[in-house]
Amino acid sequence: MFDYWKKKCVVQVRELDDALARAMQVASSPEEWKARGKKLLAVENYEVATMCFERAGDKHWETLAKALGLKASATRMNELNPEEASNILRQAGELFESISVYWRAAECYFELKEFYKAGDFSLLECSVT
Template sequence: MFDFWKKLGLVQVKEVDESFSQTMLMASSPAEWKSRGIKLYRENKYQMATMCFERAGDTNWEKRAKAAGLRATADHLRESNPQEACTILRQAAELFDFIGRAESAAECFCDLGDYERAGRIYFDKCRDPKKAGDCFTSAKSYKLAAKAYADGNYFLECLSACTQGNLFELGRQYIKKWKQAAPGGNGTAKQSKEIEKANKSFWRVAL
């Protein structure tokens, strides 16, 4: 594990102080190793935390610390070596996604400019239609953006996505669906006003 961090330039010898070196040599239970790892993780000392989680046999926390370390390194290299930073950040994103840290994965993909991948994670795994719609809009995937916004009842944003993508028939279908649901069903007075506002704004552009 130490060699892994060293290859990526993550190991700072000064950070691995004598007390930690002594700690690594001491016999400890898995629970103690995990506790030390979490403490180091919260101090942003990801490489040392990773080694502790490895000793604890906690693969999930080990991967989480590794991904966080990769993300921190990518941020550090952003200006001096942007290409390498992107490569490392993608590794972090994939690892976060693999271990179920969906929001962290989506944030990394956003930083990479992979907005559609981020949008899918926000929508499918984070259940956050607003962020998903924003990402899909940035990716110019307007049909997906409209679907995400509609799922969260973001009426104006949904129709804005339809307008940007020239998806006027789709926008008309959403308006019809909302109007049918709002008056006598589960719709509220506030929703009805929002729908009417979105409807007028949409048709000013569509016509």
């Protein structure tokens, strides 16, 4: 296919030298990484969003993306392996708790049928807002 495109002059072949490679590299600022991470969260691409927030140096958003990814993973896995899904959901709840996103932590513990703990986090959310 590439040879065909070359014959049709759709693509050009050039030697890749250091100057061209440097010109192609664009350094992104932490704000750009964070904005890209938020866009990826919106489309539920949690793993890549986590990486973007890590590059931005934003621990809160990185942990949030990681926790959301774990919660989504637990939901998908629940039918096939409920025990492993519970462990993953508990990890997500702990991550949400660590960054004070109490209503998400409450959701996790509610799904785990740990109603007292879910209630505690719901109360914490009410007292924070």
